[in-house]
Amino acid sequence: MAPRSFDMIVIGAGPGGYVAAIRAAQLGLSVACVEREHLGGICLNWGCIPTKALLRSAEVLHLMHRAGDFGLKADGVGYDLDAVVQRSRAVAKQLSGGIGHLFKKNKVTAVMGDARLAGKGRVSVRTNNGTEELTAPAIVVATGARARELPGLEADGDLVWTYKHALLPPRMPTKLLVIGSGAIGIEFASFYNTLGADTTVVEVLDRVLPVEDAEISAFARKQFVKQGMTILEGATVTKLDRARGKVTAHIEKGGKSASHEFDTVISAVGIVGNVEGLGLEEAGVKLDRTHVVTDEYCRTGVEGLYAIGDIAGPPWLAHKASHEGVMVAELIAGLHAHPVKPESIAGCTYCHPQVASVGLTEVRAKDAGYQVRVGRFPFIGNGKAIALGEPEGMIKTVFDAGTGELLGAHMVGAEVTELIQGYVVGRQLETTEEDLMQTVFPHPTLSEMMHESVLDAYGRALHF
Numbered sequence: 450m451a452p453r454s455f456d457m458i459v460i461g462a463g464p465g466g467y468v469a470a471i472r473a474a475q476l477g478l479s480v481a482c483v484e485r486e487h488l489g490g491i492c493l494n495w496g497c498i499p500t501k502a503l504l505r506s507a508e509v510l511h512l513m514h515r516a517g518d519f520g521l522k523a524d525g526v527g528y529d530l531d532a533v534v535q536r537s538r539a540v541a542k543q544l545s546g547g548i549g550h551l552f553k554k555n556k557v558t559a560v561m562g563d564a565r566l567a568g569k570g571r572v573s574v575r576t577n578n579g580t581e582e583l584t585a586p587a588i589v590v591a592t593g594a595r596a597r598e599l600p601g602l603e604a605d606g607d608l609v610w611t612y613k614h615a616l617l618p619p620r621m622p623t624k625l626l627v628i629g630s631g632a633i634g635i636e637f638a639s640f641y642n643t644l645g646a647d648t649t650v651v652e653v654l655d656r657v658l659p660v661e662d663a664e665i666s667a668f669a670r671k672q673f674v675k676q677g678m679t680i681l682e683g684a685t686v687t688k689l690d691r692a693r694g695k696v697t698a699h700i701e702k703g704g705k706s707a708s709h710e711f712d713t714v715i716s717a718v719g720i721v722g723n724v725e726g727l728g729l730e731e732a733g734v735k736l737d738r739t740h741v742v743t744d745e746y747c748r749t750g751v752e753g754l755y756a757i758g759d760i761a762g763p764p765w766l767a768h769k770a771s772h773e774g775v776m777v778a779e780l781i782a783g784l785h786a787h788p789v790k791p792e793s794i795a796g797c798t799y800c801h802p803q804v805a806s807v808g809l810t811e812v813r814a815k816d817a818g819y820q821v822r823v824g825r826f827p828f829i830g831n832g833k834a835i836a837l838g839e840p841e842g843m844i845k846t847v848f849d850a851g852t853g854e855l856l857g858a859h860m861v862g863a864e865v866t867e868l869i870q871g872y873v874v875g876r877q878l879e880t881t882e883e884d885l886m887q888t889v890f891p892h893p894t895l896s897e898m899m900h901e902s903v904l905d906a907y908g909r910a911l912h913f
């Protein structure tokens with residue numbers, strides 16, 4: 450069969466790949482998007498979306514248990530784990546199916562199969578019906594990442610799970626160990642803990658959610674402990690002994706080793722890029738461990754070859770991947786493309802309480818040589834937070850004392866994953882403290898705390 454020719458081929462239909470394909474098609478390019486497993490990638494099928502569906506069930510359960518706080522009665526409160534998981538899978542399926550419709554609408558050719566670079570401008574795809582060759586002057590690699598497996602802590606799907614097993618649990622854990630307290634680990638810890646699992650989280654670094662501002666980590670930790678979790682920081686799981694129905698974890702902390710029994714372990718120790726079997730090295734692409742090295746425009750240094758999303762390195766977030774998808778499509782179509790600014794990409798963790806941040810932490814700002822002004826505002830000082838029954842949380846802002854530039858914003862509490870975008874827009878528009886202070890925030894909203902935190906940085910907070 451003669452190769453099919455396109456203007457652009459995208460390998461991988463996760464948020465990076467499918468967005469790149471759609472944007473390029475909007476700009477008049479003929480595009481093929483090759484996907485070996487499922488449209489929507491990890492994000493829609495095994496990541497962002499199904500986890501948020503699970504966490505929503507946990508949140509509703511938590512509120513049902515608190516019905517009395519709101520003057521309500523809810524007897525016999527409980528859950529059906531299979532139904533909770535089925536809902537999560539149905540949400541994922543609905544959204545993954547939606548990508549197929551978007552491809553049809555935008556005339557993107559979806560090719561289901563395993564792709565490999567096969568020389569300049571050529572991609573070979575192994576499909577159910579044999580091997581097909583595609584050609585295009587521009588090829589975008591968006592093959593994403595998978596769970597990192599540490600020696601001795603490998604998942605087996607029964608006692609030791611990765612995020613995929615945790616999304617399709619064979620049973621409800623009774624005594625759960627979560628290894629790693631980044632976003633993925635803490636979200637699963639939060640979900641299973643709310644459903645009643647006796648949950649322990651082990652973090653090798655000195656605090657949970659280690660990329661967050663230290664005050665936010667400490668605040669979140671207190672809440673997790675209040676909810677019954679055991680948090681072991683500066684600790685390492687050195688070995689897992691697996692037996693029928695139980696795992697003995699050997700945990701080292703402060704030079705001492707202790708063994709603890711669990712019936713389930715979730716390993717959430719990071720991710721590795723899907724770089725294997727793609728012919729990247731043969732094509733001359735430079736790899737840094739399991740990631741493709743690119744410049745700010747996602748160019749690999751090999752003419753016509755780009756890499757976006759998780760395979761192109763951190764932050765490993767869907768919105769970073771999709772933004773790079775838009776950028777690269779516009780670049781290939783000959784438009785003036787805007788590189789992604791990593792310091793303006795917000796990170797959100799949907800545990801209870803939620804955590805969200807953008808830009809520099811206070812410590813990183815100081816390390817970078819800034820004189821800082823810091824503002825804080827607690828949820829307890831906000832009318833809407835009290836009305837919602839969510840008085841636990843805080844918003845912290847970090848400014849350059851010299852210029853008034855908002856260097857970073859850090860939040861913990863109800864709905865902060867929705868609030869953070871206000872500061873992201875502010876940073877994108879290069880707003881100063883003055884602009885933020887003069888902005889009128891609607892009342893009563895949680896967003897008023899964003900205003901108050903800025904006011905506090907300049908000694909002008911009104912409600913605390």
Ligand SMILES: Cc1cc2nc3c(=O)[nH]c(=O)nc-3n(C[C@H](O)[C@H](O)[C@H](O)COP(=O)(O)OP(=O)(O)OC[C@H]3O[C@@H](n4cnc5c(N)ncnc54)[C@H](O)[C@@H]3O)c2cc1C
Pocket residue numbers: 460461462463464465466483484485486487488489490491492493495496497498500562563564565591592593594612633723726727757758759760765766767768769770797
């Ligand atoms: C449990 C979990 C929760 C998460 N929650 C969030 C969140 O709340 N917010 C957030 O921003 N991010 C979240 N993430 C991260 C997010 O899912 C990723 O950053 C995002 O999916 C990366 O997009 P991508 O397009 O780079 O790759 P992916 O989504 O990984 O997609 C890559 C696609 O390429 C395909 N592929 C790979 N190799 C080939 C090949 N050779 N041929 C053809 N196809 C191939 C794969 O099958 C896959 O579909 C979460 C991740 C996990 C695991």
